[in-house]
Structures are given as C-alpha cells and as structure tokens.
Amino acid sequence: MIMIPQSTSFRFSSNSFAFSPAVTSRSLAAPFNRSPSSAALSFIRFPNYRSALPPPRSSVSKSKSVRVQAMAAEDGKDPRLARISSAIRVIPDFPKPGILFQDITTLLLDTKAFKDTIDLFVERYKDKEISVVAGIEARGFIFGPPIALAIGAKFVPMRKPNKLPGKVISEEYSLEYGTDIMEMHVGAVEAGERALIIDDLIATGGTLGAALRLLERVGVHVVECACVIELPGLKGRERLGDKPLFVLVNGDA
Ligand SMILES: O=P(O)(O)OC[C@H]1O[C@H](OP(=O)(O)OP(=O)(O)O)[C@H](O)[C@@H]1O
Numbered sequence: 001m002i003m004i005p006q007s008t009s010f011r012f013s014s015n016s017f018a019f020s021p022a023v024t025s026r027s028l029a030a031p032f033n034r035s036p037s038s039a040a041l042s043f044i045r046f047p048n049y050r051s052a053l054p055p056p057r058s059s060v061s062k063s064k065s066v067r068v069q070a071m072a073a074e075d076g077k078d079p080r081l082a083r084i085s086s087a088i089r090v091i092p093d094f095p096k097p098g099i100l101f102q103d104i105t106t107l108l109l110d111t112k113a114f115k116d117t118i119d120l121f122v123e124r125y126k127d128k129e130i131s132v133v134a135g136i137e138a139r140g141f142i143f144g145p146p147i148a149l150a151i152g153a154k155f156v157p158m159r160k161p162n163k164l165p166g167k168v169i170s171e172e173y174s175l176e177y178g179t180d181i182m183e184m185h186v187g188a189v190e191a192g193e194r195a196l197i198i199d200d201l202i203a204t205g206g207t208l209g210a211a212l213r214l215l216e217r218v219g220v221h222v223v224e225c226a227c228v229i230e231l232p233g234l235k236g237r238e239r240l241g242d243k244p245l246f247v248l249v250n251g252d253a
C-alpha cells in the first residue's frame with residue numbers, strides 16, 4: 001500500500017462519488033455531490049454503526065467522509081450502495097498524519113451492508129464463467145472467499161512475501177518509498193483460466209497492478225478487478241491499463 005499524505009495535489013477534505021465502469025461518474029455523481037442527507041438520499045436510512053463501537057480515536061462525520069454513488073445496479077441508484085458507503089468509517093491521520101483511512105471493519109459489523117457488498121459482486125460475476133477469485137492480502141481475504149463460494153470459483157490468496165509455504169511466483173511492485181513483493185503459489189491457477197481480482201480498496205493501483213501482472217504471467221485471463229472502495233483522486237485505475245475496474249463506492253484520498 002502506498003499512503004500518500006495530504007498535500008496540495010489532493011483534496012482530503014472534499015467528498016467524492018463512486019461509479020461503475022459502465023456508467024460515467026459525472027452523470028451519477030452530480031446528485032450525490034451534496035451531503036448524503038440531501039434530498040437525493042433522504043429516502044435511505046443509514047446504519048448507525050458507531051453505536052456498536054467504542055468511539056473511534058478520531059473520525060469525521062458521514063457527510064464529510066465517504067460519499068456515495070453508484071454503479072452496480074443498472075440504473076445507478078441501487079439503495080444498497082448508500083448503506084455500504086455509510087458503513088465505512090473514515091479515520092483521519094491513520095496510520096500517519098495526512099492519511100484519510102477508509103476503515104472497512106465497520107462495514108463488517110453491519111450484517112446487512114456486508115451481505116449487500118458480497119451480493120453486489122456475486123450478482124455481477126455469477127454468470128461470467130470465472131473459475132478463480134484472486135484475493136489480495138489482507139483485506140481481499142475478507143471479501144474474496146464468500147464471493148468465490150457463491151459463484152463456484154476457487155479462491156487463490158495473493159500474499160505478501162515469505163508467507164506461502166510452497167513454491168511461489170513473485171511480482172515486485174513500487175511503493176511510495178521503495179518496493180514490495182506479491183506472491184502466489186505455483187499450480188494454484190492454470191493457463192487459460194478466467195479470474196476476478198478482489199481487494200477492499202484501490203489507491204495508487206500499485207497493488208492491483210502487481211496482482212494483474214502475476215496472473216497474466218501464468219496465462220490467466222483476468223476478467224475484471226473489483227474493489228469496494230476507490231480513491232479516484234489517486235488515479236489508480238490508470239495503472240491497470242485497459243483492464244476494467246469495478247467499484248462500489250468512492251472515497252477521498
Ligand atoms: O492501490 P495501492 O496504493 O496499492 O493501495 C491499496 C492497497 O493498500 C491496502 O493494503 P495494505 O498494503 O495496507 O495491506 P494490508 O491490507 O495488509 O493492511 C489496501 O487493502 C490495498 O491492498
């Protein structure tokens with residue numbers, strides 16, 4: 001992960017929107033560039049996950065955190081997306097000053113929002129003849145397995161270095177300072193298989209890009225990359241070339 005601190009290049013206090021690769025962000029974003037409590041979303045009840053948690057060390061209000069909208073549903077107004085967005089806690093200055101951390105652990109506490117998240121991915125991928133769901137350590141291990149089980153695919157962990165016990169193939173990728181390595185077991189996938197890569201979040205795109213290269217090196221066809229959250233200000237999808245990226249909600253970097 002590359003954590004990019006707040007700078008003049010990125011607006012950490014502004015809100016954003018989410019979109020589908022199939023639907024332009026601008027057309028969907030406009031009604032939601034106001035507060036989620038605005039008229040556009042007033043019909044939606046947001047979960048109050050904070051009541052189930054000790055007070056966060058630091059947090060920003062929902063209206064200043066992740067801003068919704070929308071892709072998955074064909075009409076771009078699937079109400080499940082608002083609940084998902086609302087269930088993601090945003091913590092400023094974690095793990096270091098200037099980072100606006102998108103915390104999906106609160107989404108996992110909201111059983112409806114968590115299920116909706118999995119359902120949205122399953123609905124999209126169930127008929128795409130995907131045989132491999134490749135999940136990226138660590139948070140891709142949360143979302144990947146239930147999706148894999150539901151669509152009848154195997155789950156393949158893409159791990160940080162020296163974690164997998166068998167023979168591995170590795171892919172180095174760049175970080176903000178230096179590099180990291182991603183590994184996958186040899187024999188976990190076969191040439192010609194169709195894969196979905198899943199992670200919780202795309203920021204700079206370095207991590208997803210490495211997973212993509214690793215799978216393509218062994219002849220796997222990556223159908224799509226998918227994340228719960230995109231930080232569009234960091235332009236991570238540009239590092240995926242022309243590989244499609246599907247996201248549920250957008251957040252600020
Ligand atoms: O698009 P990028 O800039 O590459 O960043 C995105 C990655 O960063 C986070 O993982 P992290 O590296 O923090 O690992 P963790 O899930 O083990 O904490 C996130 O879960 C993604 O995998």
Ligand SMILES: Nc1ncnc2[nH]cnc12
Pocket residue numbers: 001002003004099100101102103201203253
């Ligand atoms: N802002 C962020 N929140 C959570 N995970 C991240 N990985 C990279 N940037 C992140």
